[in-house]
Amino acid sequence: MDLSVSLGRLRLPNPVMVASGTFGYAREMQGLVDLGRLGGILPKTITKQPRPGNAPWRTIETPAGMLNSIGLDNDGIDSFLEKLMPYLASLGVPIVVSVAGRSADEFVELAQQLDGVTGVAAVELNISCPNVSGGVDFGTDPAMCEDLVRRCREATEVPILAKLTPNVTRIADMARAASAGGADALSMINTCLGMAVDWRNRRPMLGNVMGGLSGPAIKPIALRCVYQARQVTDTPIIGIGGIANINDVMEFLVAGATAVQLGTVNFYHPRASMEVLDALPGALEELSAGSVTEVVGTLNTEKK
Amino acid sequence: MPFALEAVSTSVPVVENVQLATRTYRVRIECPQIARQVVPGQFLMLKLAGNDDPLLGRAFALYDTVDDASGQPAMVDIVYLVMGKMTARLARYQPGQMLDVWGPLGNGFEVPECDRLIMVAGGIGQTPMLALGKEYLGGRSYGQPARSVHQPQHVSLLYGVRSADLVAGEADFRAAGIDLKLASDDGSVGHHGFVTELLAHTLEETTGQRRQVVCCGPEVMMERVAEVCHSAGVPCQVSLETPMACGIGICFSCVAKIRQPDGSWDYRRTCVEGPVFDAQAIEW
Ligand SMILES: Cc1cc2nc3c(=O)[nH]c(=O)nc-3n(C[C@H](O)[C@H](O)[C@H](O)COP(=O)(O)OP(=O)(O)OC[C@H]3O[C@@H](n4cnc5c(N)ncnc54)[C@H](O)[C@@H]3O)c2cc1C
Ligand SMILES: Cc1cc2nc3c(=O)[nH]c(=O)nc-3n(C[C@H](O)[C@H](O)[C@H](O)COP(=O)(O)O)c2cc1C
Ligand code: FES
Numbered sequence A: 001m002d003l004s005v006s007l008g009r010l011r012l013p014n015p016v017m018v019a020s021g022t023f024g025y026a027r028e029m030q031g032l033v034d035l036g037r038l039g040g041i042l043p044k045t046i047t048k049q050p051r052p053g054n055a056p057w058r059t060i061e062t063p064a065g066m067l068n069s070i071g072l073d074n075d076g077i078d079s080f081l082e083k084l085m086p087y088l089a090s091l092g093v094p095i096v097v098s099v100a101g102r103s104a105d106e107f108v109e110l111a112q113q114l115d116g117v118t119g120v121a122a123v124e125l126n127i128s129c130p131n132v133s134g135g136v137d138f139g140t141d142p143a144m145c146e147d148l149v150r151r152c153r154e155a156t157e158v159p160i161l162a163k164l165t166p167n168v169t170r171i172a173d174m175a176r177a178a179s180a181g182g183a184d185a186l187s188m189i190n191t192c193l194g195m196a197v198d199w200r201n202r203r204p205m206l207g208n209v210m211g212g213l214s215g216p217a218i219k220p221i222a223l224r225c226v227y228q229a230r231q232v233t234d235t236p237i238i239g240i241g242g243i244a245n246i247n248d249v250m251e252f253l254v255a256g257a258t259a260v261q262l263g264t265v266n267f268y269h270p271r272a273s274m275e276v277l278d279a280l281p282g283a284l285e286e287l288s289a290g291s292v293t294e295v296v297g298t299l300n301t302e303k304k
Numbered sequence B: 001m002p003f004a005l006e007a008v009s010t011s012v013p014v015v016e017n018v019q020l021a022t023r024t025y026r027v028r029i030e031c032p033q034i035a036r037q038v039v040p041g042q043f044l045m046l047k048l049a050g051n052d053d054p055l056l057g058r059a060f061a062l063y064d065t066v067d068d069a070s071g072q073p074a075m076v077d078i079v080y081l082v083m084g085k086m087t088a089r090l091a092r093y094q095p096g097q098m099l100d101v102w103g104p105l106g107n108g109f110e111v112p113e114c115d116r117l118i119m120v121a122g123g124i125g126q127t128p129m130l131a132l133g134k135e136y137l138g139g140r141s142y143g144q145p146a147r148s149v150h151q152p153q154h155v156s157l158l159y160g161v162r163s164a165d166l167v168a169g170e171a172d173f174r175a176a177g178i179d180l181k182l183a184s185d186d187g188s189v190g191h192h193g194f195v196t197e198l199l200a201h202t203l204e205e206t207t208g209q210r211r212q213v214v215c216c217g218p219e220v221m222m223e224r225v226a227e228v229c230h231s232a233g234v235p236c237q238v239s240l241e242t243p244m245a246c247g248i249g250i251c252f253s254c255v256a257k258i259r260q261p262d263g264s265w266d267y268r269r270t271c272v273e274g275p276v277f278d279a280q281a282i283e284w
Helices: A077-090 A104-114 A142-155 A171-180 A216-232 A246-255 A272-286 B032-037 B085-090 B129-136 B170-175 B195-205 B219-232
Strands: A005-007 A010-012 A016-018 A059-062 A065-068 A095-099 A120-126 A160-164 A185-188 A192-195 A210-214 A237-240 A259-262 B008-021 B024-030 B043-048 B058-061 B064-067 B073-081 B098-105 B116-122 B154-161 B179-184 B211-216 B236-239 B255-259 B265-269 B276-278
Touching: A016 A272, A059 A210, A065 A216, A077 A095, A077 A104, A095 A104, A104 A120, A104 A142, A120 A142, A142 A160, A142 A171, A160 A171, A171 A185, A171 A216, A185 A216, A210 A216, A216 A237, A216 A246, A237 A246, A246 A259, A246 A272, A259 A272, B008 B032, B024 B098, B032 B073, B032 B098, B043 B073, B043 B085, B058 B073, B064 B129, B073 B085, B116 B129, B116 B195, B116 B219, B129 B154, B129 B170, B129 B211, B154 B195, B170 B179, B179 B195, B195 B219, B211 B219, B219 B236
Parallel strands: A016 A259, A095 A120, A120 A160, A160 A185, A185 A237, A237 A259, B116 B154, B116 B211, B154 B179, B211 B236
Antiparallel strands: A005 A010, A059 A065, A065 A210, A192 A210, B008 B024, B008 B098, B024 B073, B043 B058, B043 B098, B064 B073, B236 B276, B255 B265
């Protein structure tokens, strides 16, 4: 069974990655997961300067999902490269470093700083985090998105992924724009903007009022986004959103994703990525496929 | 940092689930790998297996471990208060029903050598104290290999509740040889008033001895305990119950303001750097 996949210039041994912000910096998981089996690891998004993140409460559970407003809590790229990257590089797994800049220049600088670093297989541009002011325009304005991706692509040799937000009117426009800018792949989706209210105290439940919804609750939205993007671009897609088991993974592959990232499920079922990897060959066989690639985008929407 | 290097993630059956007090239950689960390793002050994450709502696990402190017939720790006891989504359903669980569990997690208590170990608990914050008291009285050992601890001469638990019907595990504490003193908001049992008053009194009575306070309960109560200890010059450790989504350090939701060596504070993950902290390190 051929599990390998190509996302533009990025080649992965298998399509099962773990999503940024939902796997720490991987070291936290080494006791629970055989990290070496993963198709790719995305450490938590890093920024140029350290950020303390938002005030608690930072997460709230909702039916079949959760809201978060972590606010890109991280120690900045210099600390990341010095303290965290050596361990990640030692794992022998493609490391896709997620970055967020406040301006196009900052995104380019971050990508340049990561270009050529041992172990860095690709850079994912987080142009979609709902929890920070600034940055988010790149995820909602197609022209800005295209320009940003192009600039990062031109300034570096490293494969560039664009992580899209579902919080737009037409996701297809964003997918087209990121593709036109030269993205190696589109990661979709980031969280859906939402909120929770404590009516007795007339207070928002999250310290930051609004936050991003993730988990099984958003899977139908994510599938729809992947499907819509697939209609307008040949750029490989990484499906993200509520993936918790092998059925979810197969749904995304059939809908048009070449690879997937598991997010929130790592919190409540830490070994989910391993279980998905165990089950993947059998599921592909069920569709009489000899490789992952054979099932990607095979959704049949003809009227019966 | 004590990442969950030895933690396991598995599904385990409920052995028994019994009521101890009003809205308070003890669930016993069979999980030898965790029971052998866990030390007092550490916690586990429990999730109702196969359920999407509630979706996330909940953190529960170790109450105690229980041996199998061969004398090896094989089961873990958790004591919980029925609060919301997860615990309301858990209270109806029958033996044989499955729970997802991952742990042991967090750092646990590590008490320096002292004459008197004074444990202070508010409400359901009493749960980490039984195992700790047993360990420091030499009644039971925890960890693999078993931790060796300096035994103080005296171990007490000052336990504050809203009312008498919420007192849980009283017989367990007494059987372990822990000197139990109760306080209640309504005066229905023990001292009529706050547990911090009991603490201030105990500290006065024991001046001159080497004392160590450990504390778990509502945040306002822990802050007050920390103040009382600070002004008496007595070291104090607190176990925070910050809301957690994963328990293993990967979501960054469980942060508390922790003082850094340079005097500033930083948000730190209580699930991996705590839940036990020196009270002086916390910016309340
Ligand atoms: C390290 C650690 C150790 C712990 N140890 C123990 C222990 O030993 N025993 C124990 O009983 N607990 C313990 N807890 C607490 C435990 O993890 C759970 O938080 C607790 O059991 C409540 O879970 P629940 O699902 O029943 O309640 P939830 O449904 O999560 O509700 C929790 C509280 O938040 C309120 N709430 C939730 N959602 C909303 C909403 N939408 N609007 C308004 N209010 C809301 C509820 O009313 C309730 O008061 C510990 C926590 C930590 C972090
Ligand atoms: C607590 C939390 C933190 C997150 N942090 C980041 C982040 O730093 N960068 C990022 O690109 N996405 C972040 N995400 C979004 C996830 O990577 C993912 O896109 C989203 O949660 C949808 O997938 P899921 O439903 O499987 O979780 C975060 C999600 C959660 C729940
Ligand atoms: S609870 Fe997720 S990092 Fe602590």
